[in-house]
Every structure is written in C-alpha cells, then in structure tokens.
Amino acid sequence: MTATLLQPEDVVTVENPGAAGPFLIVCEHASNAFPAPFGSLGLTEAQQLAHIAWDPGALGLARGLAARLGAPLVAARVSRLIYDLNRPPHSAGAMPARSETHDIPGNAGLTDADRLARTEAIYLPFHAALRAEIARRLARGRPPVIVTVHSFTPIWHGTPRSVEFGVIHDADPSLALATVAAARKTGLRAELNQPYSAADEVTHTLRLQASPLGLANVMLEIRNDLIASSAAQEAMAETLAPVLHQTETDQAGTAA
Amino acid sequence: MTATLLQPEDVVTVENPGAAGPFLIVCEHASNAFPAPFGSLGLTEAQQLAHIAWDPGALGLARGLAARLGAPLVAARVSRLIYDLNRPPHSAGAMPARSETHDIPGNAGLTDADRLARTEAIYLPFHAALRAEIARRLARGRPPVIVTVHSFTPIWHGTPRSVEFGVIHDADPSLALATVAAARKTGLRAELNQPYSAADEVTHTLRLQASPLGLANVMLEIRNDLIASSAAQEAMAETLAPVLHQTETDQAGTAA
Numbered sequence: 100m101t102a103t104l105l106q107p108e109d110v111v112t113v114e115n116p117g118a119a120g121p122f123l124i125v126c127e128h129a130s131n132a133f134p135a136p137f138g139s140l141g142l143t144e145a146q147q148l149a150h151i152a153w154d155p156g157a158l159g160l161a162r163g164l165a166a167r168l169g170a171p172l173v174a175a176r177v178s179r180l181i182y183d184l185n186r187p188p189h190s191a192g193a194m195p196a197r198s199e200t201h202d203i204p205g206n207a208g209l210t211d212a213d214r215l216a217r218t219e220a221i222y223l224p225f226h227a228a229l230r231a232e233i234a235r236r237l238a239r240g241r242p243p244v245i246v247t248v249h250s251f252t253p254i255w256h257g258t259p260r261s262v263e264f265g266v267i268h269d270a271d272p273s274l275a276l277a278t279v280a281a282a283r284k285t286g287l288r289a290e291l292n293q294p295y296s297a298a299d300e301v302t303h304t305l306r307l308q309a310s311p312l313g314l315a316n317v318m319l320e321i322r323n324d325l326i327a328s329s330a331a332q333e334a335m336a337e338t339l340a341p342v343l344h345q346t347e348t349d350q351a352g353t354a355a
Numbered sequence: 356m357t358a359t360l361l362q363p364e365d366v367v368t369v370e371n372p373g374a375a376g377p378f379l380i381v382c383e384h385a386s387n388a389f390p391a392p393f394g395s396l397g398l399t400e401a402q403q404l405a406h407i408a409w410d411p412g413a414l415g416l417a418r419g420l421a422a423r424l425g426a427p428l429v430a431a432r433v434s435r436l437i438y439d440l441n442r443p444p445h446s447a448g449a450m451p452a453r454s455e456t457h458d459i460p461g462n463a464g465l466t467d468a469d470r471l472a473r474t475e476a477i478y479l480p481f482h483a484a485l486r487a488e489i490a491r492r493l494a495r496g497r498p499p500v501i502v503t504v505h506s507f508t509p510i511w512h513g514t515p516r517s518v519e520f521g522v523i524h525d526a527d528p529s530l531a532l533a534t535v536a537a538a539r540k541t542g543l544r545a546e547l548n549q550p551y552s553a554a555d556e557v558t559h560t561l562r563l564q565a566s567p568l569g570l571a572n573v574m575l576e577i578r579n580d581l582i583a584s585s586a587a588q589e590a591m592a593e594t595l596a597p598v599l600h601q602t603e604t605d606q607a608g609t610a611a
Contacts, residue, residue, distance in 0.1 A: 187490075187493055187568055188490050188493035188494040189493040189494070189496060189498055189568075211494065211495045211496065214494040214495070214496075215494040215495060217494075218490050218491065218493070218494040219487070219490075219491070219494075222490060223483075223486065223487050223490055227479075227483050230483070230486075231475070231479050234443075234444050234474050234475075234478060235471060235474065237443060237444035237445040237474070238444040238445070238467065238470040238471040238473075238474040239467045239470070239471060240445060240470075242445055307567045307568075310567065311559075311562045311563045311566065312443055312445075312563075
C-alpha cells in the first residue's frame with residue numbers, strides 16, 4: 100500500500116480561493132469517497148453512504164455559506180474513515196477501527212507504516228492547504244474567522260437527539276456564545292457544545308489552525324435530517340449566513 | 356519580485372529525518388543567507404553578519420544537540436530579516452523594517468504582494484516541513500518533545516546582559532522549569548523567560564507546532580559569546596544534551 104497514488108488535489112479542494120469576506124469555511128467530513136490506494140476498507144455500499152463515512156449534507160451547506168459570505172471553502176475529498184481530518188495522527192479516532200455500531204475492517208490492526216502512509220497522503224496535504232489559505236490572508240493583513248461545518252446523525256446508539264444546531268468552541272467561547280444566541284432567534288434549537296464538545300477531541304482543526312494565530316473560530320454541527328436535500332442545504336445556508344454575518348460584525352465591533 | 360526562484364529545499368533543511376530519540380530540534384534563525392529573489396535588503400556585509408540577521412552559533416549548537424540526542428533537526432536556510440520564521444505572517448516582526456538600531460531598507464514599505472510572496476516562499480514551506488516531521492512521529496505513536504534553539508546578543512541597545520542561558524515556555528511551563536533547575540547545576544547562569552518571554556511573541560513556533568498537539572516543548576536561548584566558535588558550540592552541546600536528556604526522562608517519569 101503506497102500513498103503516492105493520491106495527489107493533494109485528490110484529498111482537498113479549495114473553492115473561492117482568495118475570496119475577501121471575513122470568514123474562511125472548512126469542511127473536514129465533506130466526502131464519502133474511498134479512493135485507491137486505501138479503497139473501501141471492507142465496508143458495504145450502505146456503510147459507505149452512512150453518516151459514519153462522512154457528514155451528510157455538510158458540504159452543500161458549507162458551499163451555501165461560502166457563497167453568501169464571500170468566503171473561501173477548504174473541503175476534504177476523502178472519507179473520514181480513511182483519515183478523520185479533525186483528529187491528529189496519534190489519535191485512535193484518526194483511523195478508527197470502530198465507528199458507532201460498525202466495525203471498520205480495513206482499519207483493524209493498522210501498522211505504523213499504514214498510519215504513516217495515510218498521514219502523509221491525507222492529513223498533511225489537507226492541513227497544509229488550509230494553513231496556506233489562512234497564511235495568505237494573514238500576509239494581506241486580513242485575519243479570517245474560521246468556521247468548521249459538520250453534521251450529526253439524529254439517532255446515536257438508538258437515542259434520538261433533540262438539538263438541531265450545535266455550536267462548539269475550543270479555548271475561546273466568545274464567537275460560539277454569540278452564534279447560539281443569534282441562531283435561537285431564527286427558531287432553531289441551538290445549543291452550546293452539543294452534541295459534542297472540545298472534551299470529545301472534536302476541535303482539532305480549530306486548535307491547530309485558528310487558536311495559535313489568534314483567529315476567532317467556531318465549529319457548527321447541524322442535525323443531518325435538516326439538510327438532507329440540496330434545497331434544504333440552501334435553505335439552511337440562507338438561515339445561518341445572516342447569523343454568522345451578524346455575530347462576526349458584533350464581535351468585530353466589540354474588539355475594536 | 357517572484358517567489359518561484361526559491362524552492363523548499365532552499366528555505367529549510369531537515370537533518371537526521373526520522374531519527375528516533377525523544378526530541379525534535381528546531382532552529383528558525385540558523386542562517387544569515389540572503390538568497391534571490393529577495394537578496395540583501397540593502398544591508399551592508401557587516402549587517403548581514405551581525406546578530407540582527409540570524410542567531411550566531413545557534414545552528415552549530417543545534418546540530419551538536421541533535422547528534423547527541425538522536426534527534427531530527429529542522430533548520431532555516433534564509434535570514435530572519437527576509438522572513439522571521441518565529442513570527443506569523445501578520446506580525447510586523449515577520450519582515451521587520453527596523454531591528455535593534457538598524458533600519459532594514461528592503462523591508463520598508465512592503466506591499467501586501469511582497470508580504471504574500473515571502474510568506475509563500477519561506478514561512479509556509481518551513482512550517483510545512485516541520486509539521487510533516489512531527490506528524491510522521493505522531494503516526495508512529497512517538498510524540499516528540501519540541502526544542503527550539505536560539506542565541507541572543509550579549510549587549511542589547513548598549514546594555515550588557517548577565518544571563519547566559521534563557522529557557523522560555525509558552526502555555527506549559529513544566530519542561531522549562533525543569534530545564535532551568537538542571538542547567539543551573541552545570542554552573543550556567545540559567546533564567547526562566549530571559550531575555551525574552553512569550554509576551555514578546557517569541558513562542559510562535561511552539562504555539563503553532565507543539566501546543567496544539569499536546570507536545571512537551573521549550574525554547575532555549577544561549578548568549579552568543581558563549582558559542583562563538585565550533586569548539587564552543589560543541590562544548591555547549593556537550594553540557595546541555597545531558598540537561599535535556601535528564602529533564603525529559605524525569606518529565607516522562609512524572610507523566611507515566
């Protein structure tokens with residue numbers, strides 16, 4: 100198994116590069132593609148379509164937000180089961196042998212060489228592309244606000260989830276708090292640090308890419324039954340873009 | 356002025372890649388090279404040799420430590436006055452128009468395009484190479500301890516400095532505290548957070564590369580009159596390698 104068959108452009112796409120709005124959108128779990136040389140990991144077609152393989156609807160929502168906010172979008176092109184880009188290479192969750200109720204055969208008993216190959220083929224180019232897009236903004240004196248876009252399953256281990264919109268922060272809660280407050284005014288059931296929080300190790304991208312550079316940042320989690328179609332993704336983008344725009348404007352005003 | 360004349364290998368060198376010891380050594384200010392397309396920035400030869408252009412002696416010491424500790428060494432090959440790799444792209448100090456008592460003509464009135472070109476040519480490849488070396492260690496389940504090696508001038512704005520060995524930390528002081536205590540036993544005048552501290556924005560590399568991944572880290576500053584010759588650099592490495600080895604062993608014991 101060698102990593103050389105995958106090129107960076109097979110792993111990450113940067114849409115609207117250099118767009119000048121205040122945000123930069125990230126979608127680590129955008130794709131359920133299982134390209135060679137890693138392949139399907141022994142999963143059935145149904146498993147490859149399920150939420151364990153990606154965040155259904157997240158890419159469409161992220162694109163809708165990027166278009167409305169004039170933002171670059173950095174999105175993955177490989178399933179999170181091959182490499183979960185929101186986890187560092189030494190996390191068991193980066194290449195999980197089990198996800199919710201499913202064994203992942205191709206991730207059982209990985210060797211150091213296997214983990215290294217996926218790290219070099221997927222993790223490094225994705226985060227290098229994101230770092231580059233951020234650094235280009237910094238060089239022009241316009242630090243972007245980093246927003247990661249995710250979706251979550253309405254039923255987890257058999258239990259329904261009532262939250263519709265989770266807003267998760269890493270070290271700095273300010274933008275997340277403002278986003279929850281603004282989102283509730285739209286009628287969404289919005290909650291802070293639900294259904295996950297930084298304690299679940301879900302803020303790796305924010306911690307790696309935003310916090311060290313002092314960039315405002317927030318992670319969005321939308322229940323995937325609310326963004327199951329292209330039309331629903333567009334409608335949710337239409338709802339959330341003004342929420343983000345307003346909170347960013349308010350925060351910038353507070354900071355100034 | 357285009358950035359395409361510089362290749363990554365002109366900007367950063369990785370010595371002992373994949374070395375298996377517990378440390379990874381970084382030397383951001385290793386070089387006083389002023390390569391095209393950026394060139395001498397209008398500086399005299401004397402200025403290009405002075406401490407404003409690089410950290411004299413730091414590379415020799417870093418190599419001596421890397422050899423004794425079985426560590427990879429990631430070192431810059433470009434002067435800090437073209438791009439200071441221990442500063443983010445939106446910091447004025449990344450491409451300073453003035454350093455101590457010297458104007459830097461080639462850094463006066465830089466445009467966004469100038470800053471972008473240096474960021475892409477120097478900052479991004481250096482930190483990508485360092486990130487890659489770290490990630491390869493993580494994939495193999497062996498998180499490295501990050502040590503950055505610097506030197507400082509004995510006289511700053513006309514005032515002599517008595518500290519010989521400064522040990523600087525970012526968020527986590529534990530390794531720095533232990534290093535100061537161990538170094539004092541060698542007879543060195545060692546001080547915590549001297550002659551700089553994180554408040555002076557000198558911990559960018561630690562903050563970017565170590566803290567987000569939970570890696571133990573420390574920044575070393577040696578007064579450059581103590582490492583002015585190859586022999587002195589070797590002697591200092593011979594003194595400091597056991598200090599680092601002992602503190603790492605003690606810390607690992609505490610953590611286990």
